[in-house]
Amino acid sequence: MGGGSGSADDDLHAAEGHADTLGALGREVQGAKSGGVGLIVPGLQDEVRHGDALFPDAAAGGSNGHASTVAAPPKHSMPWSSSDYTRIIIQSLQTMGYTRSAAELERESGLKLHSPAVSKLHDAVLAGDWEEVGAVLAKLQIPQESLGECLFAARRQRYLELLEGRRTQEAITYLQAHITPLRVETGVLHALTSLVVFMDAEELRRHARWEGPTPAERGRVLEELRRHVPPSILLPNNRLETLVCQALKHQVEQCSRYNSAEPWLDLLVDCTSDSHRIPDTTIHLLDHHQDEVWYVQFSNSGLQLATASKDKSVIVWDLSRSEPAVRHTLRGHTDSVSFVSWSPDDKVLLSCGNDYIITQWATETGTMVRHYRGHTEAVTAISWMPDGNQFVSGGYGKKIFVWNVDESDPVTTWHGERVCDMALSSDGTRMVTISPDKKIKIFSMPDKEEVGCVTESDCITSLCLSDDGRHVLVNISSESKPEVHLWDLEEMALTQRFKGHRQARYVIRSCFGGARNSLVICGSEDSLVYVWQRATGALVTKLSGHAGTINSVAWTGAKGGMLASVSDDNTVRIWGSGGP
DSSP states (O other), X not given: OOOSOOOHHHHHHHHHTHHHHHHHHHHHHHHHHHHTOOSOOTTTXXXXXXXXXXXXXXXXXXXXXXXXXXXXXXXXXXXXOHHHHHHHHHHHHHHHTOHHHHHHHHHHHTOOSSOHHHHHHHHHHHHTOHHHHHHHHHHTTOOHHHHHHHHHHHHHHHHHHHHHTTOHHHHXXXXXXXXXXXXXXXXXXXXXXHGGGOOSHHHHHHHHTOOOSOHHHHHHHHHHHHHHSOTTTSOOTTHHHHHHHHHHHHHHHHOTTOOOSSOOOOSSSOOOOTTSOOOXXXXXXXXXXXXXXXXXXXXXXXXXXEEEETTSEEXXXXXXXXXXXXXXXEEOOSSOEEEEEEOTTSSEEEEEETTSOEEEEETTTXXXXXXXXXXXXXXXEEEEOTTSSEEEEEETTSEEEEEETTOSSEEEEEEOSOOSEEEEOTTSSEEEEEOTXXXXXXXXXXXXXXXXXXXXXXXXXXXXXXXXXXXXXXXEEBSSOOEEEEEETTTTEEEEXXXXXXXXXXXXXXXXXXXXXXXXXXXXXXXXXXXXXXXXXXXXXXXXXXSSOEEEEEEEOGGGOEEEEEETTSOEEEEEOOOO
């Protein structure tokens, strides 16, 4: 069947045939060029036009008119199955439209992309010959569990096609005789049974979420079979392309300083970061605050920056020019300000801190619009709903509030635990909180139902939620083992740890960064900014310049990517690539 490891003779035949196959491929490439066809997509054209050989001496003989002898290339030892390798190449040639070259490689190697049985299965599915499909599946030596899944996919299609053809009684008999014995879930069986009441074809298709006996729907059955049939029997689609994409992705992950929004697509050279540097040079030093700076956040456009300070003020910086400028200095809090949050349209800025009050500011004018009162202890975090009409706040007072932006009184009061930090997903369907008891809690929104909880190893001081709400960074404070942890909230699994920085006494915040959110960035009590690879946890660089604990960092993709950090040294630093 060509699915397992090839024999020594197979390998030798494959090696001896490479030269002839290269000549055939050359003829197809040259033909495509001379005919103006380009890359051929199966189904659009059956075969590639042929022109002269790419290597005429090898294909047609030398200049003296005599046929030349092409020596077989030396046989190379590969740590994987040469038969599988050859079949993957055959598949790729066919996918690109080089059908003759694929056939030639099959002939020279003695291998077939698919066995006759698999080809028969393919044809039977597309033709809707479901009895033949069942017969072929039984002969393919598929594991019993997978065989049941395959039979269900095919028999479900047959059942629906009988209903579509108004052969209702035959469909019911078929369901009882051929689908029920497969021991499918009761709910699935009931759903299939309920479809018999729909006599109208359109109603049937809508309730079954099914297109009908179409080539596309039968093609989906074939893809379902492909999921369960072992790859040694039925090769996965586009296998070579999948392997190449995985290799390119791996190169990017291993290239610690690659910082481009575009994927690496060069097949001829390894990934390099020379032209896509991580911002590692201080390009602006801002020193207008009069005390420690505790929090920093870029606007959604990336062209403004808000910083919150122990000096009871918030400064809004204009970054649209070559040199940052103070746009507004916002005063009105009676105690330290520890958090700010931009509205989705950047027209409103909210600030909060140790005076228990949330203040709304108009970013265009810098004027105070209103106060929101209700918290009885320090307010630690604010997060906007995606429509910009509501926001959520949490703090140490064991209450979470939901507010309408245009009303000073809360819409909803939610009693719970002390909240050290919180965030909403960008679509507003998930809220994540952390508390002093080392717990990370996940709530569905807007019903506020707790859907998950994990307990950390030590005190959690802050969190940063990914844009899709699936991953969260949490800072773990410890004298001996401070770390930043990356959690997958779908799997409820700790997927990466980031180490090396210092955090034992203060609240320090981390963030995602880089052009593809491929970096994790964090401040530290040793006055350094730490940058790690998100995928591997490897330390990429440490940025020096501050003279005190770095409390918060923020990233924006604007202007090619900028990083901001704020510190107990009263300063704000903006980092850029610093390159030409």
